[in-house]
Amino acid sequence: MIPEGLVLLTSVVLAVGVIRLSRHKALVQELYSIETLARVDTLCLDKTGTITEGKMQTDSIVPLGGQNQAEIEKILAALSASLDDGTPTMNAVKEAFPNPPDWKCEKTVPFSSARKWSGACFQHERNYVLGAGEFIMREHFKIIKPQAEKYAKRGQRVLLLAKVxxxxxxxVDPSGTIPLALVILSDRIRPNARETLKYFRHQGVNLKVISGDSPATVANIAEKAGLENAVSYVDASTLKTDESIKAAAEKYTVFGRVTPKQKLQLVKAIKSQNHIVAMTGDGVNDVPALKESDCSIAMASGSDAARTVSNIVLLNSDFSSMPRIVDEGRRCINNLQRSATLFLVKAIFSALTAIFFIFVSCNYPFQPIQFTLINAVSIGIPSFFLALEPNCERIHGRFIVNVLKKSLPGAFALTINIALLSAVSMFLGFTDKEISTMAVILTGYTELFVLFQVCRPFNTRHIVLFVSMAFLFVAALIKFPNLFEITPVTLPMLAALIVLMLFATFLMPVLYHFFQKVIFRKSKA
Incomplete structure (x- = not known):
């Protein structure tokens, strides 16, 4: 009665899934994450490292207020030398201005995703910061914001260099801040970003781009990469309450100026709307959101903390491998649902039949060796092949409900058939061996009917599998009757079998309709 083979098959399928994912440079750290990933309907992305390559370049410097270009370049060179934190932004500045002046650095403030700027203090009260203008000058930034937005709308990243x-x-005290220049940088979009985003769009997965950069910049880059509805963006710095964040999570596609705390709040808000959320990230600031998401995905090039808390790590840090990873997850779960259906039909049928024969004055019609044949052709061999075949269909509903929808009709049909066979046999006076033979044939036929339903939609593999199992069952009964304790079929037995098999053929669709349209629809409602 216990489907012990299903436990082994599940472990094998998931283990094979892990091995296949490793070929796509994905390290699965939690086995259950394969199923979660297959069910994801919302994917939260960071712009850097997913849509873009994660490497930036300095395009130009725009002096403000008549500042000297050479002096600004000298300040940027000093800052990049003092703040050698390895961030893409500072690496781009350092590459553009590699010759720092001989200034003594007295103090540094490293970049933080929360404050969105970094700075350094040099001799003679030369204090400079570089970062997001809205966070450095706050309300005073509106004076130069139109000039900054001109570049942001082109998809460029705009930083403010200021003296404090x-x-x-x-x-930073904005009242004593002097804006010196706008530093214009740009990201390079990954060549395969468009195809990756297109895949998720066709699969019905909602994409949310969450970034600390300017929302106009992020939206422009996302639109160039082919993200649908990229023009729907919001500045997260304007979202002050949990209610506003929850409303924005449902309404917008692109989120800019997002703090680490807001990333966590966004993931919680999307989950609260009954979505299954996957989150990609690579930095320490992404860790809370990664832990909160249903399935977390980290880049191998990211921080140790992000890799540690993530369910899946992309070893090549290439987001374009995500479609293959999702397909593999769907293959595992879809095929397990099919195989589990076959196992549970037998388990439920065995339990119901055992209970039935406790209360009726009839002998149990089966011998253990007979179930060996039935299980082999209707469960063991088919489930092995079904569990490992390609299957990338979208997953709908819960696993156990999907399995029970297909297994309960088969199990009840088998039980009703055996009950009717017992009644007919008592009336016609069949011997125990004849009843056993008819029970084997009738059960095998009904189990093969269940296999027929599970194999739909049919393809060449499924046709070959079903025909082979049907042939194997018939051949075994004819070739080895003594082994499986089968007696020759008499004319009365044949007549009874034809009637019962026709009844089973009509009963199965009725039970399928009853369980799918009546029982499970009511439970869902």
Whole structure:
């Protein structure tokens, strides 16, 4: 009665899935994440490293207020030398201005995703910061914001270089801040980003781009990469309450100026709307959101903390491998649903039949060796092949409900057939061996009917599998009757079998309709 083979098959299928994913440079750290990934309907992306290559370049410097170009370049060179933190932004600045002046650095404030700027203090009260203008100058940034947005709308990243009175790790005093220049940088879009985003769009997966950059910049890059509805963007710095974040999570596609705390709030908000959420990230600031998501995916080039908490790690840090990973997850779960249906039909039927013969004055009609044949042709061999075949269909509904929808009709049909066979046999006076033979044939026929339903939609593999199992069952009964304790079929037995098999043929569709349209629809409602 216990489907012990299903436990082994599930372990084998998931283990094979892990091996196949490793060929796509994906390390699965949690086995259950394969199923979760297959069911994801919302994917939250970071712009850097997914849509773009994660490497930036300095395009130009725009001096403000008549500042000297050479002096600005000298300041940027000093900052990049002092703040050698390995971020893509600072690497781009350092590459553009590789010759720093001989200035003594007295203090540095490294970049933080929360404050969105970094800075350094040099001798003679020369304090400079580089970062997002909205966070450095706050409300005073509106004076130069139109000029910055002109570049942001082109998909370029705009940073503000400013001189400040004093340098604090917490906040910049905007009243004493002097804007010096706009630093214009750009990301390079991955060559395969468009195909990857197109795949998820066709699969019905909602994409949300979450970034700390300017929303106009992120939206422009996302639109160039082919993201649908990329023009629907919002500045997360304007979202002050949980309610506004929840409303924005449903309404917008692109989120800019997002803090680490807001990333976590966005993931929670999307999950609260009954979505299964996957999150990609690579930085320490992504860790809370990664832990909160249903399936977390980290880049191998990211931080140790992000890789540690993630369910899946992309070893080549290439987001374009995600479609193959999702397909593999769907293959595992779809095929397990099919195989589980075959196992549960037998398990439920065995339990119901055992209970039935406890309360009726009839002998149990089966011998253990007979179930060996039935299980082999209707469960063991088919489930092995079905579990490993390609299958990338979208997954709908819950696993156990999907399995029970297909297994319960078969199990009840088998039980009703055996009950009717017992009644008919008592009336016609069949011997125990004749009843056993008829039970084997009738059960095998009904189990093969269940296999027929599971194999739909048919392709060449499924046709070959079904025909082979049917042939094997018939051949075994004819070739080895003594082994399986089968007696020759008499004319009365044949007549009874034809009637019962026709009844089973009509009963199965009725039970399928009853369970799918009545029982499970009511439970869902």
């Amino acid at each position: 009175k004093s340098l604090s790790a917490d906040i």
